[in-house]
Amino acid sequence: MLNTLLSGDLPRSRLLTALLLVILVCLAAGPFLFDGTRAFAMLGMICIFIIVVASYDLMLGYTHIVSFAHTMFFGIGAYGVAMAIGSQGNTFGAIFLGLGCAILLAIVLSLLLGLLSLRVKAIFFALVTLAVAFAFLSLVNQLYTVTGGEDGLRVQVPRELGPAYRLTDVTLYGFSLGTFLGGLFSGTGLGELAREAVFTVRITGRVLMYYVAFGVAVVVFLGLLRLVNSPFGRVLQAIRENEFRAQALGYRTVLYRTAVVILSAVLACVAGALFALFNRYVNPENTLNFELMVFILLMCVIGGMGTLYGSVVGVAVFLLAQNYLQDVLRMIGSQFPEGSFLAELAAPERWLLWFGLLFVLSVYFFPAGIAGQLRRRATQHQTAQAAKGRESAVASVAMPR
Numbered sequence: 001m002l003n004t005l006l007s008g009d010l011p012r013s014r015l016l017t018a019l020l021l022v023i024l025v026c027l028a029a030g031p032f033l034f035d036g037t038r039a040f041a042m043l044g045m046i047c048i049f050i051i052v053v054a055s056y057d058l059m060l061g062y063t064h065i066v067s068f069a070h071t072m073f074f075g076i077g078a079y080g081v082a083m084a085i086g087s088q089g090n091t092f093g094a095i096f097l098g099l100g101c102a103i104l105l106a107i108v109l110s111l112l113l114g115l116l117s118l119r120v121k122a123i124f125f126a127l128v129t130l131a132v133a134f135a136f137l138s139l140v141n142q143l144y145t146v147t148g149g150e151d152g153l154r155v156q157v158p159r160e161l162g163p164a165y166r167l168t169d170v171t172l173y174g175f176s177l178g179t180f181l182g183g184l185f186s187g188t189g190l191g192e193l194a195r196e197a198v199f200t201v202r203i204t205g206r207v208l209m210y211y212v213a214f215g216v217a218v219v220v221f222l223g224l225l226r227l228v229n230s231p232f233g234r235v236l237q238a239i240r241e242n243e244f245r246a247q248a249l250g251y252r253t254v255l256y257r258t259a260v261v262i263l264s265a266v267l268a269c270v271a272g273a274l275f276a277l278f279n280r281y282v283n284p285e286n287t288l289n290f291e292l293m294v295f296i297l298l299m300c301v302i303g304g305m306g307t308l309y310g311s312v313v314g315v316a317v318f319l320l321a322q323n324y325l326q327d328v329l330r331m332i333g334s335q336f337p338e339g340s341f342l343a344e345l346a347a348p349e350r351w352l353l354w355f356g357l358l359f360v361l362s363v364y365f366f367p368a369g370i371a372g373q374l375r376r377r378a379t380q381h382q383t384a385q386a387a388k389g390r391e392s393a394v395a396s397v398a399m400p401r
Contacts, residue, residue, distance in 0.1 A: 304369020
């Protein structure tokens with residue numbers, strides 16, 4: 001059952017399996033395990049960016065297409081829904097209308113970009129996508145009357161997806177892992193700590209919106225897993241390894257590359273629509289900025305390109321560091337005298353410096369990404385065990401009786 005669900009592409013590493021299970025449980029039961037709007041917002045962003053990074057990995061990791069226009073399609077989805085709601089009202093019909101128009105525009109633009117691979121390849125294709133992305137960003141900033149310019153647009157979600165809507169009046173309870181684990185070092189008794197960790201959960205429209213994003217992320221991930229393990233996916237990997245050899249075998253590689261660009265663009269567009277509905281505010285800074293494109297690339301590299309599982313791990317690790325590294329630095333800095341060199345070095349505003357250092361260390365110790373490296377080590381261990389088993393079998397046969 002599980003093997004069929006994962007299309008025969010199991011994690012193949014016990015440590016990676018455990019890590020993925022922890023992430024899955026935390027996301028599936030997130031509103032019941034983490035209290036506070038900050039943790040809730042981060043969990044929602046993890047679900048959304050799993051779609052973004054997984055679709056980008058389909059291009060970069062499986063087909064070796066380097067594109068810097070992925071955030072453009074993400075922004076098209078976000079602005080499509082926001083503009084449709086602004087003009088048609090906060091109804092589900094407006095949402096689907098905006099999403100449909102955004103997907104149509106994403107297909108047209110991605111088709112044009114995909115066909116460019118007939119003329120330009122490798123770094124030249126990446127530069128073209130970068131120029132297109134910056135042109136689109138400039139267009140959004142200048143069309144103030146339509147897009148809100150740099151101020152962006154507020155997204156008035158339907159009542160059923162808002163925080164004031166109650167799906168049920170039944171009182172549910174959650175257990176805050178953050179409160180419990182943080183209190184273990186405070187000397188508080190376990191009984192009292194467990195009581196403090198219990199909190200009430202209201203099943204509002206915002207929680208419903210979270211589970212919509214979670215469900216779409218699961219469906220997209222399993223669908224992409226099926227795709228990359230299909231004959232179509234094998235051709236993509238053949239193009240990645242040697243495009244000329246794939247052409248010699250009779251595959252029309254341009255069609256495959258174009259199809260991948262279109263599919264990745266559509267999925268990024270869907271993720272952008274989910275972002276607009278969950279975040280309820282879109283602007284060029286949080287949807288189209290080049291810094292966001294760099295972050296997506298970092299998530300892909302940290303998790304491991306060409307694995308899909310790496311997109312889940314990379315997004316979780318990156319967003320955890322982005323949201324809580326400053327708190328960790330603040331706690332460390334408080335242990336040193338105020339104004340000292342170490343206190344200044346551990347200042348929360350220097351979190352990007354430390355994150356860059358962590359990224360360099362992760363690349364050094366995990367050159368294939370976290371998921372890729374764990375898989376590689378598990379495979380090497382299994383190969384070594386099989387070799388030892390064969391040697392033992394040969395030795396037992398050769399032993400005189």
